[in-house]
Amino acid sequence: MRSLFTATFATLATAQSTPWPSFGNWTETAGGYDFILSGPAKLGTKAMFELDRCHYVWNLLNERTNCDERAPSDATECMDQLFQRKTEIGDQGFLDMFEREIIEARQFWYEVNDKSELDKPETWKAVEARAVVSLPNITAWAFSAWSSSPRADAANNRENAEHYFKHSDFTTGSGVSRILEGWGGTITNFTIPNYSAALCAGRAMVRPLPEFLIKACGDKNLVDGKDTNFGVLNIAARDVDGASFGQPGERGIDIYASIWYGGAISEEHLEAERQHVIIEIVNMSLKAQQDIETGAFAVPAPPTSYDVGLHDLRFESRNADLPVCQTSIHSAVHPMDASLKGSSGDFVGIQHSRSTCKIHDTSTSRGLSTNKRSLLSLGFLFHEVYVRRCYGPGLNPALALTPSFQEMSIKYNKLAGKHVLVIGGSTGIGFGVAEAVLSAGASVTISSSSGSKLSKAVASLQATMPSSSSSQKIQSFTADLSGPDAEERLEGVFKQAGPIDHVVLTAADSLSLMMLQDLTPDKILAACQMRLVAPLMAIKVASRYLPKSNESSFIITSGSAAHKSTSGWSVVSYFTAGLQGMVKQLAVELKPLRVNAVAPGHVDTELWDHMSAEEKQAMVKGVEEAVPTGQFGRVEDVVEAYIWLLKDRNATGTVAATDGGSMVV
Structure with a gap:
């Protein structure tokens, strides 16, 4: 009997296609089509794709567990034993063991995403692939229904040659599966929506669309507390008769898939991904066939508006209980x-x-x-x-x-959907920055040395967050940067916070105002920790996590004391001037990541709480009489300088003064 798994491939690609590789002895080329002749198609892919990747991960495991166990030479046996080793280590242990590779892969996908602009479709590239599959129980409607179920996530298939070490979740409504994927010599840690419609605002799509729009747009998201998109997936299917693929008297389904990537992807990668997409399509159809045959998935009746002869599906009757969107x-x-x-x-x-x-x-x-x-x-x-x-x-x-x-x-609200870490965000200017980025549609993480201040700040931020912003997140982490372990504490914050797009540093201690004759080496070094050492450690750690792109930035808080002479401020002036010089140097060293500083003048914050009411009142009066604006600085005004530097992709090595004009008088 002719194999149930015979499949015919016709491929489309925007990139120049290279010759389709042979799956060992599993394929035969005839009439310009590649036929998989025997057994499940995934067995053919194992011979070509799986063994090298299995050995790659196997060797890493040996290295990190001080083991010299030899990898099996058979692909299937290697995978079986590798899964056993993974089970013994446990999911979390496995993720921890490959943390370095996860970070490297995450950085790669950041660069892909950051080099493609949402409002410029020409910066995206499409990989398109099409497979005509002849299977006895598969119709376009059956495949569509199966693909809309939690069982459809191709990564859930243990037999899938392209994925490893999955924590699969078939629970209806869970929506995602967690994957640690061995791919192209890298390991990527992400979730994939189970073929549900995903948020894909602004993504440009050019697609041929058969009658079943299975997945209009699905972004793969990194698993780190934030939706970081690196590809857009389109899947659709239609019924075809045997004449369409050279097998009269039979029928099949024509499955179309495309993945949109950023313009940074090389043509070679596009071709490799096209081949990967073909394999995924075949594996999905085979898995659907298996689930339907075994009863693991029951195909529901077609919706009332679906006419097999018309091939024209409407979802309104199917989703009558769901709200109708108004879409531009x-x-x-x-x-x-x-x-x-x-x-x-x-x-x-x-x-x-x-x-x-x-x-x-x-x-x-x-x-x-x-x-x-x-x-x-x-x-x-x-x-x-x-x-x-x-x-x-x-x-x-x-x-x-x-x-x-x-x-x-989309063009001007550049912070929407971003994630900003504010170090020192529990009070003062830092808290104001956190409020402002939330109002601009970003998620925010704040850190502080005081847990009680963080709790109060988070409660205030949650109370002001728009009710419609369900995708925005607020997080907080305690980190005291006043000691020699500042770098280690900052590392902990970045690991816990998840992918971050921007960092703002406003953390400081009380003003170290001293006359020259009162200075001692210990006093100078004590003032140096928060005003020079901590900022340097912060940007050192941040540079390992922030995307290498001009769409990401690090902002340091300096001060007008760098250029304004005031008695008793020599130590503060020394460090603020040093920070401004550091910003200009690091803007070159860390390019294209942007590095900037804000230099506030006098601002009404808790920084002056050490003063008596009379002292503060006198200071405020003196400042307002001296500056051209006639106003003591307010947090909500100073914060605008930070927002400018966060959004302006053309600004780096810049020190933004917001001092009431004190420098001109």
Whole structure:
């Protein structure tokens, strides 16, 4: 009997394709197609892809467990024993053991993401692949239903040749699986949504769309407390008859997949990834076949609006209980109607997920007739569409439906979705920075030497965070930087906080105001710890975790004392001037990471609490009489300088003065 797992491949790629590699003795080329002739396709992939990777991880395990156990020469045996070793070590132990590789891989994906701009589709590259698979129990609807279930995560398949050491979770509603993936000589630690619609605002997509939009857009996310996207996945399927793939009398499904990567990816990597996508498609279809045959997955009845002959799926009746999003759509070819038409309208392939929906319009494309036609009759057409996030309750629907508004939001609101660490963020200017980045749509982590101050600050931040910002996070970690172990404590903060895009350092101690004759070496060194040593250690640690990109930055707090002469401020002036010189040096040393400083003048913070009320009142009066603005500095004003430096990708080696004009008088 002809193998149940015979598959035919036709591939599409935006990059120049290299010859398709042979899967050992498992394949045969005929008529321009590659046929997998025998057994599950994944067995063929093992012979080619798995053994080297298994040995790679095996050798690392030997090195880190002081073991000299020899790896099996057979791929299947090697994987079996490797899983056994992983089980003995435990999931967390395994993650800890490969922490270095995880950090390196995370950095690679940061660089990919940071070099591709969301509002410039030309900076993204697509890997496209298509497979026609002939399996007895698989229809496009069955594959779509299976792919929308938790069982569909290809990484959950222990037999999958491309993944290792997975903590699989089939629990309905969990939404993700955790993966430690051996890939291309690196190890990546991330989660993948189980084929549910994901937030993909601003991602440009050009895709041929068969009738089942299984996954309109799915971002792989690094597992570190923040959604860090490095690729956008599109999957769709349609029914085809045997004549389409040279097997009259049979039927199959045509599965399309594309992954969008940042422009930093090399052409060689694109080709390797295209091959990887083909293997994933085949493995998914085989797993769907197995689950359906064994009863592990029961195919539900098609939705009432699905007509097998029409091949035109509408999701409205299926998702009648879900809120309808209002989505702005802008075509790269010409503007498209931005409103939903309802269940009898022109849109197909609508998927809802929380506050997000993805829409594909089949009625208008490249000069075609506006009469509604089925996707099958249209064939594989490319639509250039920006898919924007639907705005949640409380925002102006008129704005949500205006493409120019959303484009401007993405263009100028550069902190939305970012993660900012504020060292010294429990009080004063640091707390103000935390408030400001939250209001700009970023997540924030604050650290301080005082646990009680952190608790109070977190409560205040949570009370002011917009109710619609469910994706934003607030974290806090205690870290005392006044001792010789400052670097170690900072390392702990970065490890716990997860991926960070920007760091702001505002931590300081009480002012070290001393006249020259009162200075001693011990007093100078004590003042040096928080005002020079701690900032240096902070940027040393941060440079190991921040993405190497001009979209990330480190901001140090200096002061106007570097240039303004005041009696008793010689030590403070010495260190603030040193910080400003350090900023200019490190801006070159750490490029393209941006390094800047803010130099506040007098600001009304807890820094002056050591003064009596009378002393402070007199100081404030003197400052306000002296500076051109006539106002003692306020936190909410000074913080704007930090926000500018966080957002301006063209600013580095800069010292931003916010001192009421004290330098000009």
